[in-house]
Amino acid sequence: EQVKYPILAAFKHYPRTLTACVGARFVEGIAFNVFGVFSLTYLTNSCGLDKTVSLFVIVGAAAVMAVAIPFWGMRADTWGRARIFGIAAILLGITAYPTFWVLHNFSHNVLLVFLAISLPFGIIYGAAYATMSSLFSGSFEPTVRYSAVSFIYQFSGIFASGLTPMIATMLVSSNDGQPWYLCGYLLVAAVISSLSTIWITRLQGKEELPHEPETSAR
Structure with missing residues (x-):
């Protein structure tokens, strides 16, 4: 079955699911930019850590994520995509406090800084990212799935990803x-x-x- 205008059909028949998925992806975009992008600026400008060392810390945490993503992807088949994503989402917010407490007070200890970033960015964010695409795609029928998920990812990215570095800088400065x-x-x-x-x-x-009723073959 084909739909002539999939994105319009998604808006018409999946308005609440689209809204829920946009809200669900909100923390994913913000967390990536906070831990993977802004933390580099914070470590160098606010904490005085060498820029090269700070960059290697972020790259190391990303390497942890590269291992965590397939692990959480496999676990999603048995534990459930929504369960893993939902728990990871709330943990990304909770662990922000101990993470930045370590960065703010122990920036001279590179190993501790690496562990502090690897937990939320490498492991917890890896869990959210590993299950996000399958969670969203499983919420729509194949006829509108590609268009719906594309809208969710790009539209939420305007607020979750595009504005986060500026918001983060403003919040820390204030x-x-x-x-x-x-x-x-x-x-x-x-x-x-x-x-x-x-x-x-x-x-x-x-x-x-809505689907057309099937007719018996003659």
Whole structure:
């Protein structure tokens, strides 16, 4: 079965699922930019860590993520995609506080800084990223799936990814270089995404495209 305008059909028949998925991806885009992008600036400008060392710390955490993603992908088949993503979403917000506490107070200890970033960025974010695509694609029928997931990823990226570096810089600057406003921002996003994930599971099967009744072959 084909749909002439898949994105319009998705808006018409999956409005709540689209909204829930956009909300669920919110923390993923913010967490990547906070831990994988802004933390480099924070370590060098606010904590005084050498830029090359800071870069290697981020790259090392990304290497941990490269191992974590297939692990969490396999676990999703038995533990459930929504469960892993929802738990990872809220943990990304909670672990922001101890992570930045370590960065702010123990930036001279490179190993401790590496471990502090690897936990949320390498392991927890890896769990969210490993299950996000299958969670979203499984929420739509094949006829509108590609267009719907593309909209979710790109539209949420405007707010979750595009604006986060500027928001992070503003929040830290307004708090005299302290990261706690930024951690609060990430925690709010985590709560939104976790609740949106619960919403996704409750909407499954309640929104769908209308189908023509099958006729018997003659």
